[in-house]
Amino acid sequence: MTIRSTSTGTALTAVALLATLLVPSATAAAPERAVEQRAAAPRTELTFTVEDCEGCEIQLTSALGTYEQADAGEVDIWTSGTRRVRDGSVTFDIATRRTWGLSVAVKAPWEGHTGYRTTVAWRYNGHLQGDAVTLEEAVTRTRAAACWEGVRRRAVTVPLVVEQVEVDGVRGRVPGSIAFVPTTQSWLRPMRKAWDGVLGSQDVNICH
Incomplete structure (x- = not known):
């Protein structure tokens, strides 16, 4: 998908929105990874x-x-x-x-x-x-x-x-x-x- 921007302000808004969408997913996955690592410990x-x-x-x-x-x-x-x-x-x-x-x-x-x-x-x-x-x-x-x-x-x-x-x-x-x-x-x-x-x-x- 291509995002077309007509101004710098519009481009920055699109980047900020994308970051907002990605951060919660990474945060939610971190505790799951920690649990998996503890379970895998000998x-x-x-x-x-x-x-x-x-x-x-x-x-x-x-x-x-x-x-x-x-x-x-x-x-x-x-x-x-x-x-x-x-x-x-x-x-x-x-x-x-x-x-x-x-x-x-x-x-x-x-x-x-x-x-x-x-x-x-x-x-x-x-x-x-x-x-x-x-x-x-x-x-x-x-x-x-x-x-x-x-x-x-x-x-x-x-x-x-x-x-x-x-x-x-x-x-x-x-x-x-x-x-x-x-x-x-x-x-x-x-x-x-x-x-x-x-x-x-x-x-x-x-x-x-």
């Missing part, structure tokens, strides 16, 4: 198998960065909803990138007032990736990694060991939990203090 079905911990509450947190970034509020922190172990397992469907720098909090039905959240140990001092870990070994360890290096797979199953132990609580000795992976996983720093193998958290674990 996701991982992450399943934890946990024996003898029916009803245990599991929550995930992902936080990658340095302490300086954390102090400046520049760390991207993501936290999942809480899910309960049913029939020996619990599954999360999460963005794959959230597995990097992942920490796992566990709350067992038997726990007393510990003053912290039991945290899964991905690695204990003295172990390398792939090493087997028994409960008898775990309770002798003094340092542990709360941060997982993560995966790039669409589905992964991770066995967890969660056992009742006695710990120092807010008001004396109380029932608590020790939580760890029976096969040492790839981990991220830092290695933190653990008490008789028990790793507890009162804040977000910043992984690096």
